[in-house]
Each structure stands twice: as C-alpha cells, then as structure tokens.
Amino acid sequence: MKIDVKTSGRTQMIDITSKIRQVIRESGVKDGLVHIFSLHTTAAVTINENADPAVETDILKTINKVVPWDDHFEHMEGNSAAHIKVSLFGPSETVPIENGAMVLGTWQSVFFCEFDGPRNRRVNIQIIPTQVPA
Numbered sequence: 715m716k717i718d719v720k721t722s723g724r725t726q727m728i729d730i731t732s733k734i735r736q737v738i739r740e741s742g743v744k745d746g747l748v749h750i751f752s753l754h755t756t757a758a759v760t761i762n763e764n765a766d767p768a769v770e771t772d773i774l775k776t777i778n779k780v781v782p783w784d785d786h787f788e789h790m791e792g793n794s795a796a797h798i799k800v801s802l803f804g805p806s807e808t809v810p811i812e813n814g815a816m817v818l819g820t821w822q823s824v825f826f827c828e829f830d831g832p833r834n835r836r837v838n839i840q841i842i843p844t845q846v847p848a
C-alpha cells in the first residue's frame with residue numbers, strides 16, 4: 715500500500731516510523747519483512763537516530779555541503795543535486811517484523827528524505843510475511 719508524505723522544505727527528513735507501524739498493524743502480519751520504497755527520483759528513505767533532532771540537521775547540513783544545489787549541472791530541470799542525493803541515500807529500506815512489530819534499535823527511526831521539496835510525496839509499503847514453522 716502507499717502512504718502520503720507532505721514535505722515543507724527543499725531538504726527535510728521526516729520520521730515516518732509511526733505511519734509504517736500503522737500499516738503493519740492493519741496488515742495483521744506478525745513475522746516478516748517490511749519494504750519501504752520512495753516512488754520518487756528526488757526523495758529517499760533512510761534509517762537513523764530519532765532522539766536528537768540535531769542528527770537530522772547535521773546529516774542535511776553535510777549532504778548539502780557534499781552536493782551543493784548549484785554546481786553547474788547539466789540536467790535542465792535544475793534539480794540534479796536532489797537526484798544525486800537520492801542515489802547516495804538510496805530509495806528504500808527493509809526492516810524485519812517480529813511479533814507484529816518492526817525490529818528497530820532503540821534510537822532508530824525510518825525517515826523519508828526530501829531533497830527537492832516542498833511536495834506531496836508517496837511511499838510504497840510492501841509487507842512480506844515469512845513462513846512460521848508449525
């Protein structure tokens with residue numbers, strides 16, 4: 715299924731963990747994998763720290779330094795920086811599900827990464843149940 719994510723800045727990390735938890739709950743799947751996939755060429759998905767918002771700030775600060783918005787790119791749309799960032803971060807993450815819950819470390823959350831916002835975005839959530847031995 716797909717979830718909607720509304721972004722409000724050009725570069726932004728949005729914690730979508732609770733939205734994914736809801737999809738898993740509604741699926742009734744107890745054991746398996748959840749695949750979280752951005753349906754965009756200028757927005758990514760990553761897993762990182764949820765406790766200190768300064769971590770997000772530092773990640774975005776660094777990626778914006780590594781890939782500046784304007785660097786004499788050739789792509790006519792003018793958003794090459796966003797395309798490059800998505801290829802560095804990757805469009806998806808996969809998280810194990812045990813007893814109906816995502817297996818995440820204490821400080822881990824799943825973040826949607828906007829690199830050419832603000833926009834209305836969609837993320838595909840695919841839940842793959844695993845065979846439980848009888």
Ligand code: ZN
Nearest residue numbers: 789791793794
């Ligand atoms: Zn483009």
